[in-house]
Amino acid sequence: MHFFKYQGTGNDFVLIDDRAETFPRHDQALVARLCDRRFGIGGDGLILLQNHPELDFRMVYFNADGAEGSMCGNGGRCIVRFAHDLGLFTEHTRFMAVDGEHEATVTEGLVSLRMTNVAGIDLGGEYSFTNTGSPHVVMTVDGLAQYDVVGVGRRLRYSDAFAPKGTNVNFVQTDEDGTLFVRTYERGVEDETYSCGTGVTAAALVANRQSGVSSPVAIRTLGGPLQVAFVESESGGYERIDLIGPAVRVFEGDIVL
Numbered sequence: 001m002h003f004f005k006y007q008g009t010g011n012d013f014v015l016i017d018d019r020a021e022t023f024p025r026h027d028q029a030l031v032a033r034l035c036d037r038r039f040g041i042g043g044d045g046l047i048l049l050q051n052h053p054e055l056d057f058r059m060v061y062f063n064a065d066g067a068e069g070s071m072c073g074n075g076g077r078c079i080v081r082f083a084h085d086l087g088l089f090t091e092h093t094r095f096m097a098v099d100g101e102h103e104a105t106v107t108e109g110l111v112s113l114r115m116t117n118v119a120g121i122d123l124g125g126e127y128s129f130t131n132t133g134s135p136h137v138v139m140t141v142d143g144l145a146q147y148d149v150v151g152v153g154r155r156l157r158y159s160d161a162f163a164p165k166g167t168n169v170n171f172v173q174t175d176e177d178g179t180l181f182v183r184t185y186e187r188g189v190e191d192e193t194y195s196c197g198t199g200v201t202a203a204a205l206v207a208n209r210q211s212g213v214s215s216p217v218a219i220r221t222l223g224g225p226l227q228v229a230f231v232e233s234e235s236g237g238y239e240r241i242d243l244i245g246p247a248v249r250v251f252e253g254d255i256v257l
C-alpha cells in the first residue's frame with residue numbers, strides 16, 4: 001500500500017489515496033500502528049482521500065489513536081495540497097469532510113481552507129469553549145513557552161465537564177506585536193502537537209469575542225505561522241472563517257503490512 005506524508009505547520013499526517021476504497025478503515029489498531037513514531041510511519045493522524053459523487057473528493061480523518069476524529073483543520077489543508085498534487089483541481093476545490101462541505105484555495109505555497117460556521121462561544125472565567133468542527137477549550141495563560149501544556153491539557157481533556165467525548169485544549173498568550181502564540185493538547189493524539197488548525201481557529205475567535213482582536217488574526221505555533229480570517233455573523237456566531245497557512249509533502253513510501 002502506497003502512502004504519502006504531509007505536514008502543515010508541523011501537524012503531520014499519513015495521506016492515502018483511497019479512491020478504490022480498499023483501505024481497511026475499521027482496523028483501528030492498524031491506523032494507530034501506522035501513526036506510531038517508532039513502530040510505524042509516524043503522524044498525528046491518518047487521512048484517506050476518497051471519491052465523492054458531487055465534489056472533488058472526500059476526507060476521512062483518523063487521530064493517531066486510530067479512531068475516526070472530528071474535523072482536522074491542518075489535515076484539511078494537507079489533503080487539499082495532496083488532491084492538488086494528484087491533479088484533482090487547479091486552484092479552487094470543494095470537498096466533503098466529517099463536519100460537512102468545505103472550500104479551499106491553493107496559492108503560492110499557502111492553502112486557505114474555509115472552516116465550518118461557528119454558532120457561538122461560551123466565554124468563561126477560567127477558560128472558554130467553542131466548536132470549530134472539533135471541540136476546543138481556549139485558556140489564556142502567562143509564560144506559555146514554559147507552560148505545562150500536557151499536564152493541564154490532559155486534566156481538562158478528561159475532566160467531567162467534557163465527558164464522555166472529551167475536548168482539545170489550547171493555551172494562548174498574546175505576543176507584543178499582537179500575534180497569538182498558541183500551544184495545543186490534542187485529543188486522540190493525547191499529547192501536545194506542534195499546531196492544531198481547528199484549535200488556532202478557536203483561539204482567534206475567542207480573542208475576537210474577549211478582546212476585540214480583529215480579522216485576520218496572526219497566529220504563532222511551535223510549527224510555524226498561520227492566519228485566521230473571519231466575519232462575525234448577525235446571530236452572534238462566526239462565518240466565512242478561513243484557516244490559512246502552508247501544507248507540504250514530506251515523503252512517500254510503501255507500507256509493508
Ligand SMILES: N[C@@H](CCC[C@H](N)C(=O)O)C(=O)O
Nearest residue numbers: 069070072073074196197198
Ligand atoms: N489537528 C487537528 C485537530 C484534530 C481533531 C482532534 N484531535 C479531535 O478529533 O478532537 C486540527 O488541525 O484541527
